[in-house]
Amino acid sequence: MASVPASHVYVRHLASFDGSDGVVRMPDPVPADGRTVPGGWWPPLMLDPHWIARHHREFDVFHIHFGFDALDPDTMGDIVHELSLRGKPLIYTVHDLRNPHHRDPDAHDHLLDVLVPAADRLLTLTAGAAAEIERRWNRAATVLPHPHVVERDRITRPRPYSTERVVGLHAKSIRANMDPLPVLEVAARTVAELRGVRLRVDLHDEVFQPDNHWYAPDVGRQLVEYGDRRNVEVRVHPYYSDDQLWDYLSSLTASILPYRFGSHSGWLEACQDLGTAVIAPSCGFYSDQHPCHDFGFDETSFAPETLAQAIRTAVTAAPRRATWPDRVRERRLLARRHREIYERALS
Structure with a gap:
């Protein structure tokens, strides 16, 4: 084969x-x-x-x-x-x-x-x-x-306890289908209005490396500047190892996918394994893959109020998580x- x-x-x-x-x-x-x-x-x-x-x-x-x-x-x-x-x-x-x-x-x-x-x-x-x-x-x-996507020991491991709810937006290396800035602006405003909720923004350091294929310093700087906003934290770092990525996703209440286009997502599947809610755009087939908190976002349109509502719902909804026997x-x-x-x- x-x-x-x-x-x-x-x-x-x-x-x-x-x-x-x-x-x-x-x-x-x-x-x-x-x-x-x-x-x-x-x-x-x-x-x-x-x-x-x-x-x-x-x-x-x-x-x-x-x-x-x-x-x-x-x-x-x-x-x-x-x-x-x-x-x-x-x-x-x-x-x-x-x-x-x-x-x-x-x-x-x-x-x-x-x-x-x-x-x-x-x-x-x-x-x-x-x-x-x-x-x-x-x-x-x-x-x-x-x-x-995640192995048994991680799927069966209890999620870390926290009284704080964290919404994550990982811009990765700002690949072609990502448009994080408009999503981040709405997310930052929404989180600032919510008690006990923090927005965490992550970004790969290669966007600041001139010899790298993913070099995009202007967008990178704009993302980093959001760290000055209330209840917003920005982290720039190399690619996570699998264990680091599972730790990161497990620390989030919800993960926003800032995609203008696409089809399916292994990231979404890992969130399902770890009990992290997904706030997914209306493009592609993400909500067909697993139930998500949807917002209107594609190549030609953005409905900011739907993202704000999806964030509010995601941080208060009962978490869904795959079980190992089901997997x-x-x-x-x-x-x-x-x-x-x-x-x-x-x-």
Whole structure:
């Protein structure tokens, strides 16, 4: 089984705990420079028609998840052709109908226009995404939930006790789909009116590094200046390790997603594991993935009053949290269903 990329937490958590599903996934080939990104080796070397030609006897099914951002449609067409030539079924899980790293959707759309029609089987994470796939390509996609992101010891660990409620906005490295400043302005004003509520703003330090791809000092400075506001704290730091990220999310009452566009979210899934409420924009399919506190925010519009209300509701609502037994049942279901899909594709 060739899964791209096999090392991503989503893919790893599609497997049964004890290997009883009988699906053996090849390890990701390691690039010569050893480069990694969050979620796997980069670039995924399996996404190459020459790699497929050399290694096609080592796998039965080719399953694409992530990692094809830098490909052009012709190369994707060559990959599809090589798989067909070798008689290898192509499975594609449609995680992103809109790439969160691309301001212009055209490049991703052109790749989807090759990949979606060519796939032998399509999967996606939400009913909303499946409806969009059917509308755009007249293809049916099987809907299967996102598996847990956080491991058992964290999911079963009690949340830290605090009398203070904390709303978090993590601007990360201000990727293309993020527009944190208008969201932050409303959040800061709203929190200032609430007793016992603090707004925490986080930002990766690479936005201030001139040689970094994510260099954005002007936006970074504007975010940092919010630390002068009442009940607002700003922290600039490197990428968190997984443990640091789980500590951070567990410390929040609610996490705001300042996304103008997107589809699904592993961040949202981690919040579900840890019992942190999510304040999600109306774009994409976030509230299909799990119940969220919604606000109106997309590429063309922003309804500030809906964000203010979502914050007020989130900090007073009873928390929702995944349980480990539920996550175990879900993962067993995912392992069984993926095995069935692979078998049907091979038949």
